[in-house]
Amino acid sequence: xxxxxxxxxxxxxxxxxxxxxxxxxxxxxxxxxxxxxxxxxxxxxxxxxxxxxxxxxxxxxxxxxxxxxxxxxxxxxxxxxxxxxxxxxxxxxxxxxxxxxxxxxxxxxxxxxxxxx
Amino acid sequence: xxxxxxxxxxxxxxxxxxxxxxxxxxxxxxxxxxxxxxxxxxxxxxxxxxxxxxxxxxxxxxxxxxxxxxxxxxxxxxxxxxxxxxxxxxxxxxxxxxxxxxxxxxxxxxxxxx
Numbered sequence: 001x002x003x004x005x006x007x008x009x010x011x012x013x014x015x016x017x018x019x020x021x022x023x024x025x026x027x028x029x030x031x032x033x034x035x036x037x038x039x040x041x042x043x044x045x046x047x048x049x050x051x052x053x054x055x056x057x058x059x060x061x062x063x064x065x066x067x068x069x070x071x072x073x074x075x076x077x078x079x080x081x082x083x084x085x086x087x088x089x090x091x092x093x094x095x096x097x098x099x100x101x102x103x104x105x106x107x108x109x110x111x112x113x114x115x116x117x
Numbered sequence: 118x119x120x121x122x123x124x125x126x127x128x129x130x131x132x133x134x135x136x137x138x139x140x141x142x143x144x145x146x147x148x149x150x151x152x153x154x155x156x157x158x159x160x161x162x163x164x165x166x167x168x169x170x171x172x173x174x175x176x177x178x179x180x181x182x183x184x185x186x187x188x189x190x191x192x193x194x195x196x197x198x199x200x201x202x203x204x205x206x207x208x209x210x211x212x213x214x215x216x217x218x219x220x221x222x223x224x225x226x227x228x229x230x231x
Contacts, residue, residue: 043221056217108162
């Protein structure tokens with residue numbers, strides 16, 4: 001079956017431009033996460049969607065970052081007025097709804113490598 | 118305070134030997150889950166193993182096992198019979214039942230030497 005799909009796989013853009021990153025989660029997965037991974041670093045949580053609930057935006061680093069999830073499926077992460085420090089790999093993950101044990105692992109896409117010139 | 122701490126930035130192991138990757142965590146929740154992921158140089162994140170806070174037995178998945186010491190708040194990953202393909206970054210993560218986030222450590226880079 002299809003895994004988490006992210007597009008584009010690579011994006012190079014000039015400083016100040018807006019970018020949109022897309023994530024198509026595994027069918028039936030109600031939870032969707034966005035992370036940022038800078039070179040050689042761990043994963044930085046950005047935002048979390050669960051079904052139709054209000055998203056957890058606590059990880060967004062600035063108001064230049066926003067995300068939406070349409071119809072409980074596809075999600076778009078938008079970065080406005082990009083800065084060089086936004087250069088990173090942006091990873092999307094999805095999981096089934098967590099049960100009491102919270103034992104559902106996340107399934108990750110291959111990421112979008114964003115480079116700001 | 119860091120939720121997940123991985124103190125070994127880099128590790129080396131001889132092929133066919135066992136290796137332990139350390140992970141300690143910080144939570145006041147009683148219900149939580151611990152996860153290990155592998156990230157090869159190609160970049161994809163691969164789920165390896167899960168341990169629930171109420172699980173009495175250490176989790177095992179093939180050559181991977183989790184040495185869970187709840188009182189010490191540690192969840193070390195043990196890889197037995199290392200293979201060259203095990204060379205990768207390894208991330209420990211935790212999810213608290215009361216929250217939404219998965220907290221990730223900074224990772225350990227494992228190199229398997231032939």
